[in-house]
Amino acid sequence: MKGQLQDMAVADIIQHNCQDRKTARVSIKNSGQKAQLFFKNGNVVHATSDGLEGEQVIFHVMHWETGSFDLKSDVEPPAFTITRSWTSLLLEGARLLDEADSGDEVDKYISTLLSGSNKNGKAVSSPHLTTRLHQTINAPVESRVTVNGEAPGDRSTEELLVDLADQTEGFITAAVATLKGDKYYVHSTWDLDVTPLINQVNQFVKMVNVAVEKLGQGELEDNLLTTEEAFVLVRFLKKSDYYLMITVDKKQANLGSLRMLSRSYAEWLGKALDHQSKDKEQV
Amino acid sequence: MNSELASIIKDIRDDLGDDFLATDFISMDGMSVAGEKAIENFNSDIVSAHFTMVMKLATKVSKNMDLGNVNENLVSTDTSLVFSRFLGDGSVYWLLATNKDATLGIVRTLMDEYELRIWGALPH
Numbered sequence: 001m002k003g004q005l006q007d008m009a010v011a012d013i014i015q016h017n018c019q020d021r022k023t024a025r026v027s028i029k030n031s032g033q034k035a036q037l038f039f040k041n042g043n044v045v046h047a048t049s050d051g052l053e054g055e056q057v058i059f060h061v062m063h064w065e066t067g068s069f070d071l072k073s074d075v076e077p078p079a080f081t082i083t084r085s086w087t088s089l090l091l092e093g094a095r096l097l098d099e100a101d102s103g104d105e106v107d108k109y110i111s112t113l114l115s116g117s118n119k120n121g122k123a124v125s126s127p128h129l130t131t132r133l134h135q136t137i138n139a140p141v142e143s144r145v146t147v148n149g150e151a152p153g154d155r156s157t158e159e160l161l162v163d164l165a166d167q168t169e170g171f172i173t174a175a176v177a178t179l180k181g182d183k184y185y186v187h188s189t190w191d192l193d194v195t196p197l198i199n200q201v202n203q204f205v206k207m208v209n210v211a212v213e214k215l216g217q218g219e220l221e222d223n224l225l226t227t228e229e230a231f232v233l234v235r236f237l238k239k240s241d242y243y244l245m246i247t248v249d250k251k252q253a254n255l256g257s258l259r260m261l262s263r264s265y266a267e268w269l270g271k272a273l274d275h276q277s278k279d280k281e282q283v
Numbered sequence: 284m285n286s287e288l289a290s291i292i293k294d295i296r297d298d299l300g301d302d303f304l305a306t307d308f309i310s311m312d313g314m315s316v317a318g319e320k321a322i323e324n325f326n327s328d329i330v331s332a333h334f335t336m337v338m339k340l341a342t343k344v345s346k347n348m349d350l351g352n353v354n355e356n357l358v359s360t361d362t363s364l365v366f367s368r369f370l371g372d373g374s375v376y377w378l379l380a381t382n383k384d385a386t387l388g389i390v391r392t393l394m395d396e397y398e399l400r401i402w403g404a405l406p407h
Contacts, residue, residue, distance in 0.1 A: 197344075227351045
């Protein structure tokens with residue numbers, strides 16, 4: 001089996017192999033870097049990458065968001081360097097990534113990644129990797145998202161929805177609508193009966209709003225519905241009556257990327273709608 | 284609340300530590316079967332009733348768009364995360380509220396680990 005990390009994250013690959021109790025080797029490539037993960041009867045038992053081996057490799061490759069992977073079944077591991085359960089391994093990897101996201105913890109994260117020893121017991125250091133990780137982790141969210149290679153400028157709501165579709169892996173539908181349902185814009189790759197759908201989504205979003213109010217734990221930021229086939233993300237546009245709904249194919253989507261895109265596009269769509277309403281007032 | 288459910292909730296609280304806000308196992312008629320909270324202003328009856336409506340409407344939206352059964356709904360506020368996940372045959376869902384500081388991936392993995400155990404301990 002071959003695939004792209006954009007379609008299936010490293011954590012998902014590990015989970016898939018372990019839950020299926022596979023014995024296999026997964027080779028992963030990312031920007032000139034390579035790693036191999038070995039599974040034995042549903043456990044990750046060995047991993048190597050550029051002189052590193054063991055758990056550090058797993059924590060390292062969990063950061064890779066792009067690249068390719070190649071799975072070969074029934075390949076026996078050449079060594080056993082990982083004893084921790086795969087769930088515990090993923091939890092620790094997620095924790096490290098989360099700490100890294102807090103910014104202040106970047107150095108700690110990188111030193112954790114690089115603190116492993118190679119086979120000879122010598123400390124492993126990679127200035128190139130350090131620089132790359134710094135650049136990636138410290139980059140502001142918006143700079144990691146490009147809209148056809150240029151700033152959104154004065155694009156219309158419709159144009160932004162088309163851009164969003166182009167940017168989103170596994171895109172199905174994007175809609176911008178008011179809770180009243182009196183105004184909406186929809187861009188979809190599916191043939192949908194739009195009006196009843198918007199009415200139903202409106203009811204859903206209204207009820208989420210009420211539920212959050214009753215919960216008394218802060219203001220609603222977004223809502224992510226996960227079904228067997230898809231993710232449906234809803235986010236309100238700032239200073240606006242509109243919300244943005246994006247539906248994507250679960251098998252192809254990258255959830256982290258989807259949430260980042262939704263934040264950026266919610267802001268840009270809010271500005272576009274604001275401009276449009278001002279233009280109408282002037283007319 | 285039976286002792287197994289009480290034990291599960293204690294384990295969940297221990298695993299989440301300070302990130303735990305509240306949890307409830309709620310039947311689709313909107314009634315909480317069991318739960319616990321770490322915050323004073325969490326009204327389990329009201330929250331259960333409203334989030335049940337959210338789950339019912341989510342199911343309708345998913346059906347309308349032909350997206351398959353609903354697995355989970357996640358509400359993010361500026362201070363908290365609220366997971367609602369169907370259990371077993373879908374007659375009950377698990378609501379888990381955490382601080383916004385909680386790591387989404389970790390909470391989801393934790394829920395994966397506990398959901399079968401919870402379903403087994405619920406009265407059927």
